[in-house]
Amino acid sequence: MPSANxxxxxxxxxxxxxxxxxxxxxxxxxxxxVRADGPSPGSWTGLAGMAEGTREWLSAWEDxxxxxxxxxxxxxxxVLVLVHLSARGGTSGPELGQMQTSGAxxxxxxxxxxxxxxxxxxxxxxxxxxxxAPEAGSPRPW
Numbered sequence: 001m002p003s004a005n006x007x008x009x010x011x012x013x014x015x016x017x018x019x020x021x022x023x024x025x026x027x028x029x030x031x032x033x034v035r036a037d038g039p040s041p042g043s044w045t046g047l048a049g050m051a052e053g054t055r056e057w058l059s060a061w062e063d064x065x066x067x068x069x070x071x072x073x074x075x076x077x078x079v080l081v082l083v084h085l086s087a088r089g090g091t092s093g094p095e096l097g098q099m100q101t102s103g104a105x106x107x108x109x110x111x112x113x114x115x116x117x118x119x120x121x122x123x124x125x126x127x128x129x130x131x132x133a134p135e136a137g138s139p140r141p142w
Contacts, residue, residue, distance in 0.1 A: 028113040061087035
């Protein structure tokens with residue numbers, strides 16, 4: 001039977017897969033939001049900080065998509081989600097055209113709320129940071 005933490009993370013990601021990025025009911029009021037890599041890494045604290053960091057990221061892209069590949073419960077507090085991310089560069093955003101990457105999301109959950117959320121564009125970096133061997137044949141995200 002899946003843990004409550006895994007069920008919470010699944011519900012968050014299910015909303016994101018449908019394009020619903022606006023809810024933060026799942027987040028602790030003092031959540032730490034980290035964008036670990038990519039063109040604009042950074043760290044924000046609290047719901048307002050997470051909203052700011054998310055708005056900054058999403059404003060550079062049109063039609064952002066998240067597709068979950070796998071969920072992994074790492075321990076009693078951490079859930080790793082392996083994802084595919086894609087988007088088109090916005091009119092004021094990066095001149096990249098289409099962005100597609102194999103990334104990861106790391107959720108730290110305590111008391112039914114996410115207390116820390118780390119967003120990785122580079123799945124291999126996430127796995128390395130966590131001391132997990134990369135998957136055989138994993139594509140490079142850049």
